Amino acid sequence: MTQPAGIRPYNFSAGPAAMPEAVLQRAAADMLDWNGSGMGVMEMSHRGKEFGAIATQAEADLRHLLAVPANFHILFMQGGGLAENAIVPMNLSRGAVADFVVSGSWSAKSQKEALRYCDARVIASNAADHFTRLPDAAGWKLSADAAYVHICSNETIHGLEYHTLPDLAALGSKAPLVIDFSSHVASRSVDWQRVGLAFGGAQKNLGPAGLTIVIVRDDLLGHALEICPSAFNYKTVADNQSMFNTPPTWGIYVAGLTFQWLRQQREGDLTGVAAMEHRNIAKADFLYGYIDASDFYENRISTECRSRMNVPFFLKDESRNDAFLAGARAAGLLQLKGHKSVGGMRASIYNAMPMAGVQALVSYMREFEKSHA
Amino acid sequence: MTQPAGIRPYNFSAGPAAMPEAVLQRAAADMLDWNGSGMGVMEMSHRGKEFGAIATQAEADLRHLLAVPANFHILFMQGGGLAENAIVPMNLSRGAVADFVVSGSWSAKSQKEALRYCDARVIASNAADHFTRLPDAAGWKLSADAAYVHICSNETIHGLEYHTLPDLAALGSKAPLVIDFSSHVASRSVDWQRVGLAFGGAQKNLGPAGLTIVIVRDDLLGHALEICPSAFNYKTVADNQSMFNTPPTWGIYVAGLTFQWLRQQREGDLTGVAAMEHRNIAKADFLYGYIDASDFYENRISTECRSRMNVPFFLKDESRNDAFLAGARAAGLLQLKGHKSVGGMRASIYNAMPMAGVQALVSYMREFEKSHA
Structure with a gap:
């Protein structure tokens, strides 16, 4: 794992899925x-x-x-x-x-x-x-x-x-x-x-x-x-x-x-689900924004109905899927493989996924793109 | 609680029920x-x-x-x-x-x-x-x-x-x-x-x-x-x-x-469920034996079909039920109240209940009988 000591891997499972550490x-x-x-x-x-x-x-x-x-x-x-x-x-x-x-x-x-x-x-x-x-x-x-x-x-x-x-x-x-x-x-x-x-x-x-x-x-x-x-x-x-x-x-x-x-979550004046929604919009915008700007990855869903929670994406060259997943795992980014009926990758970024996890994913995607483009 | 430090209360709940501490x-x-x-x-x-x-x-x-x-x-x-x-x-x-x-x-x-x-x-x-x-x-x-x-x-x-x-x-x-x-x-x-x-x-x-x-x-x-x-x-x-x-x-x-x-449980040459069955017979015999010998408590089930797991019993003077339950609780013996459709008491003594718990129950019952008979 390349993560700082004491930080668990980021788990992008579609469900059962990552839970808040405080709850665990x-x-x-x-x-x-x-x-x-x-x-x-x-x-x-x-x-x-x-x-x-x-x-x-x-x-x-x-x-x-x-x-x-x-x-x-x-x-x-x-x-x-x-x-x-x-x-x-x-x-x-x-x-x-x-x-x-x-x-x-x-x-x-x-x-x-x-x-x-x-x-x-x-x-x-x-x-x-x-x-x-x-x-x-x-x-x-x-x-x-x-x-x-x-x-x-x-x-x-x-x-x-x-x-x-x-x-x-x-x-x-x-x-x-x-x-x-x-x-x-x-x-x-x-x-x-x-x-x-x-x-x-x-x-x-x-x-x-x-x-x-x-x-x-x-x-x-x-x-x-x-x-x-x-x-x-x-x-x-x-x-x-x-x-x-x-x-x-x-x-x-x-x-x-x-x-x-x-109920304890806060974003400025927002609390609870409103605070989560604010965070979830930011997380989704950051990930979709990176994917859309890239020539290496793609998401095929119409922009107006993209899920904030489940972000399927594809490497344009799918022969690199296995290398992508192995590298992600080594970087502490777990369960990114897409559902078998769709293929490709899927990042599920539920409430318990912090922005730092989405940033870590994008950083890894950027590095992988750089070294494989 | 009158139990030795470090020992949890004995929990006689009919279910959800006590679990082995090692599992927890x-x-x-x-x-x-x-x-x-x-x-x-x-x-x-x-x-x-x-x-x-x-x-x-x-x-x-x-x-x-x-x-x-x-x-x-x-x-x-x-x-x-x-x-x-x-x-x-x-x-x-x-x-x-x-x-x-x-x-x-x-x-x-x-x-x-x-x-x-x-x-x-x-x-x-x-x-x-x-x-x-x-x-x-x-x-x-x-x-x-x-x-x-x-x-x-x-x-x-x-x-x-x-x-x-x-x-x-x-x-x-x-x-x-x-x-x-x-x-x-x-x-x-x-x-x-x-x-x-x-x-x-x-x-x-x-x-x-x-x-x-x-x-x-x-x-x-x-x-x-x-x-x-x-x-x-x-x-x-x-x-x-x-x-x-x-x-x-x-x-x-x-x-x-x-x-x-x-699978790790042992009783002499017996292991697993056979070892548990041996223990469960001993636990049930001990508890029913005490109840049957007492003039203060009774179990009304025919001896040949008494459950080894769930032992309903009654105080012959049911006006003492509340005192019995309060004293049991203070002695670290939990959830002994009988099902509302039957009344009285019920001790559920599943696999996770050790003989020591049944002994503690009988000791309490004996003391209660002595002080209330």
């Missing part, structure tokens, strides 16, 4: 005894007062960070985004019509899985453009009778992000919008006026794999199909404060530490 | 950097070589510990036992008949949930006996056409355990036996000749909540209902080595540490 240190320190309770968090009954305090605080902190309105429930669940691809239509579709905008791998998977439960329609897709831009909302063929409209608001694999959520009401639809925000949750604010349900796996921006966050408007509860497992019925989960079944207690605890860390 | 210490030590990788385990891509090594080792260790035959798959899933109550019938019932033996809260819940997917029949129940004994297998009304027969092999809440698994073939049934072994997995050996599928949440004997272990015979894969979510289709999970969706990586890692700890 706290979790390690509490391992055998949380807050003088004589128990580690993994050893606590989920129904005891100690874990109850942890879960209540985590929910309150997330509600504050994301400015979640009072008429939305925050649910801590299991199964990740892929399970939600089934759980959402089991809860919301009523076996009728649901609309899907296909903008990359994740939304495509969501639509395919929903076909088990409802008439899941693709109302727009840019597959023909190889998912290099988002389908223009003006062209979406919204169904008159859709139970909901699904988008993936950040496509982790292809590297596209909605920088403005669609206003379905303005487009003439009364359907609630469902967003899969797995890979950019808490990296930016959410316009809840436009959202009925948001779901995300925790393992990008919030905590460990195995915890799923669902934030759902209260009028959408209570319509689950009879075949929906009780443990995945949003109303059952909400009525039991996410403790109908034993919740992923460690995941909730670590996500809670991350929420506390997020 | 290892997990804390690895938190920021696993094995020189520069990443903590929570930060690793599940598809990278580092986590691949962890998962492969965990599966191999569990297979060794439980002597799982080669024609059974070991799956690492999410959702816990309550989710499996739906996932099992979605995968195995084919929408037809499934038989359930109701021996306590957990098997009762399993049967009720299965009704969503199949003709789930109660073929035996001892509800009339208030679940103080197991229904005699000779009296089970096995269906000729059952897709499977479900039992809960250890009832965590009521404190009953099957000390011999039923031999369905000898009872004239060709159906595979499904066992919910959540609360005694790895506390004793399993007779796989009599089992088609075993499932269990990890949070009693194996690791943190949020990880579910499913061990399934290969001929039972591939029969899922169309409405089974892909993430919970056993064949899909098996075909993808438990990585169809992002698995609960931390849970697998901590369970893997527990498996290694189990």
